[in-house]
Amino acid sequence: MCTFFGAVLLSQSATTFAQEPKPASAATKAANAEVQKTLPFNDKxxxxxxxxxxxxxxxxxxxxxxxxxxxxxxxxxxxxxxxxxxxxxxxxxxxxxxxxxxxxxxxxxxxxxxxxxxxxxxxxxxxxxxxxxxxxxxxxxxxxxxxxxxxxxxxxxxxxxxxxxxxxxxxxxxxxxxxxxxxxxxxxxxxxxxxxxxxxxxxxxxxxxxxxxxxxxxxxxxxxxxxxxxxxxxxxxxxxxxxxxxxxxxxxxxxxxxxxxxxxxxxxxxxxxxxxxxxxxxxxxxxxxxxxxxxxxxxxxxxxxxxxxxxxxxxxxxxxxxxxxxxxxxxxxxxxxxxxxxxxxxxxxxxxxxxxxxxxxxxxxxxxxxxxxxxxxxxxxxxxxxxxxxxxxxxxxxxxxxxxxxxxxxxxxxxxxxxMGWYDSNPAHLNRLPPEKASKKYVEYMGGSAAIMKRAKADFDKGDYRWVAEALNQLVFAEPNNTAAKNLLADTYEQLGYQAEAGSWRSEYLQAAFELRNGTPSSGGVSSASPDTIRAMSPEMLFDYLAVRLNGPKATGKKIALNINFPDLKKKYALVVENGVLNYFTTPLEKPDATVTIPKTVLDSIQLGESDLDTAVSEGKVKIDGNAESFTLFTGLLDSFPFWFNIVTP
CATH class of the missing domain: 3.60.15.30 (Metallo-beta-lactamase domain)
Structure with missing residues (x-):
């Protein structure tokens, strides 16, 4: 991971199930048999x-x-x-x-x-x-x-x-x-x-x-x-x-x-x-x-x-x-x-x-x-x-x-x-509790985990998978260490996946089942931030991305003014952190806290983890005039995003 840009380059790796998948249930067999009857499979x-x-x-x-x-x-x-x-x-x-x-x-x-x-x-x-x-x-x-x-x-x-x-x-x-x-x-x-x-x-x-x-x-x-x-x-x-x-x-x-x-x-x-x-x-x-x-x-x-x-x-x-x-x-x-x-x-x-x-x-x-x-x-x-x-x-x-x-x-x-956007005009949905908090109340209202598991198992046996998924999701978010709940939810997602006509829906359900049974993976994804994509970013795109990475609460109350010069592009910019946000301008500031002169190619190298800022400065590839600590303060306000965040558990 490079510290300035925060890109993570990952590659796919083979992963095996720690728990074996289950066979198709009677309900799934019936659902798939019905598809076979209703579509024109004789059309070749x-x-x-x-x-x-x-x-x-x-x-x-x-x-x-x-x-x-x-x-x-x-x-x-x-x-x-x-x-x-x-x-x-x-x-x-x-x-x-x-x-x-x-x-x-x-x-x-x-x-x-x-x-x-x-x-x-x-x-x-x-x-x-x-x-x-x-x-x-x-x-x-x-x-x-x-x-x-x-x-x-x-x-x-x-x-x-x-x-x-x-x-x-x-x-x-x-x-x-x-x-x-x-x-x-x-x-x-x-x-x-x-x-x-x-x-x-x-x-x-x-x-x-x-x-x-x-x-x-x-x-x-x-x-x-x-x-x-x-x-x-x-x-x-x-x-x-x-x-x-x-x-x-x-x-x-x-x-x-x-x-x-x-x-x-x-x-x-x-x-x-x-x-x-x-x-x-x-x-x-x-x-x-x-x-x-x-x-x-x-x-x-x-x-x-x-x-x-x-x-x-x-x-x-x-x-x-x-x-x-x-x-x-x-x-x-x-x-x-x-x-x-x-x-x-x-x-x-x-x-x-x-x-x-x-x-x-x-x-x-x-x-x-x-x-x-x-x-x-x-x-x-x-x-x-x-x-x-x-x-x-x-x-x-x-x-x-x-x-x-x-x-x-x-x-x-x-x-x-x-x-219409995310809001459906029902005020109950206007300021909903986040899933983890809401789920604990749902579980309480539903009579506790034992009652939910009993009812969910009965509905699972009936093949009522859509509802079981909704109910058990509440229990998993309320009690993320409840292995029995996670396993039954995984079984439910699995049957929904077996029935799905869309390859994307099948993958969503079966990958979710995998993560419930085995935990969030640590490898197997592919980052979008490839070297050529990073090199293709214009300075304006880079600054937009840095603004997204800025940690607003940390930046609150701070004011940082920087000039950034790209000599190889013959372009100069100003960056200003104020009011918890980062803005950029195409006209340099007259009195910045610091001026950073850095070729775009060197910045690309730092972003890709091929070099780092301290090394580039010591080698004379990057020059900082003025208060160098202001630039260090700025980079310290930038978040790096974790790739493997949880999705099917809190």
Missing amino acids: ADFENAQRGFIARPETLTVKDAKGNVVWDMEAYKKFIDLDKPAPDTVNPSLWRNAQLNMLYGLFKVTDNIFQVRGYDITNITYVKTDSGWIVFDPLISTETAKAAHELVTKELGERPIKAVVYSHSHVDHYAGIKGIVKQADVDSGKVKIIAPEGFMEHAVSEMILAGNAMSRRAVLMYGAVLPRNAQGSVNAGLGQSNSTGTVTLIPPTEIVSKTGTEITVDGVKMVFQMTPGTEAPAEMNTWFPQWDAMWMAENTTNTMHNILTLRGAEVRDPLIWAKYLNETIALYGNKVQVKFQSHHWPMWGNKEILDYWKKQRDLYKYIHDQSVNLLNKGYTGPEIADMIELPPELNNFWPNRGYYGTLRHNARAVYQRY
Whole structure:
């Protein structure tokens, strides 16, 4: 951990259960059997599409980093998932179907001159053949998986230079493997273009930093980071099998697209861009290839219902805007498109089929928006709306609309949150006690722990898991050392996980069960603060983050005025701590307490833990004029955030 910035760099490690998971209960078996009856499992079109154009795959697929650590392992899933096996009792049959489809990995031809490597990460990497090279779309999460995918393409299709890379949007799984296939020097020299939508850098960096620590910890539950890969653990993540855990990098774009209709030709290949800001990402764009009537949909349509609000946390997305941009896609390209492909899952062919797909994906987000707002205008609250809303059959029974990643329940609540916020106008909820205090009173009112356990066990045996989870959560927060309560709550979460259709919900429940049984983990997460992300932060972004790290109570009553000079950037700033907050200004102060002269590159090194402030000062890399103690006082007011904070226990 570095002292000035407070970033924590973690890697995934295998973790085993100290307590064995339980089998599926009778209630879970019945619930999953009902799913098998109600959905159109005889429809095999997705399996045909997911295998169409297959070229090659390696016999085994395990990717390691330079130290020999496994960062991607399809073999762990291949041990228990294949196309011929029916869903186990412990897996929702619909989720099992999605996992089977995502196991179809390797190199595929999409259409003339367009190829994809799927199953080498949660994201697809796409190669478009130019006159003499490649345009690459979305180079995965990790350099190691991107490099492995590129090696497969080169082996099967021949060695060709990369002419350009397109980042479709600002999420880490769409750009962070870039240095596995492209050298920074080739970008600097102009040999390789990096094309991205307007706002890419701002959102790629800011989302990873300001609330990055909490998001990264919560992502452990969302993706089941430390769960074993088996039928009672991690099955898949909805968008793909899982996230790779290798080296995260970033090369800033050299060309920014800001307007729909912008045309860029790279080595004989014409691309026409459709801007879609505020849909699946705040900075995102689709790409039309007029030569082949092919449409790259980025992540605006995938073969699952997507998130309006991710379980790890993020800004609430706008399903109304999302639907409008999909309508624009239909208007612009609906009468011409012959193949659509995207950054997750498998492509689709045929104008009629694609048009039907686009309309149903559009109407999925429109329905969620319109009906959630309809119900909130009738006075229903978020939890009530989530329990009431149902999709019409024509949307509900369409496989690409099933909730493997986002779900109807949490998306409806997200719409409520977007319009109405956290408060539902019931004054009982206006100033509620925090969970630990409230839970002790609940337990008292409910007759004590013995009475709760007796009733909870009876309801568990009936399969009433949603209520048991709510009741036992009160007992666990009131008595965090009550092992029996934690174990029964873990059993409850486990059955809810076995029934979940969404890979994200399954992971949330099963990871929570793991933590209740074994305690909060100490390894297995991945921090968002990668070296390239930190280096990409502008001074303004850094100061915003330092303001978040400032401990307000400690800073109360203190006044600190500093000038910060970045000689390598030729920029000067002022930082002022006053009234318990940190503000920054682009005009230096005339009479600061101290002036700190520090190259941005040196500050990056300190932030990454490669050096420390005292060493940098002693080596003459950092100069402090004036009252040096004022700067020491300032850094002493900055908190470092613990990654492994408790979630399912107080």
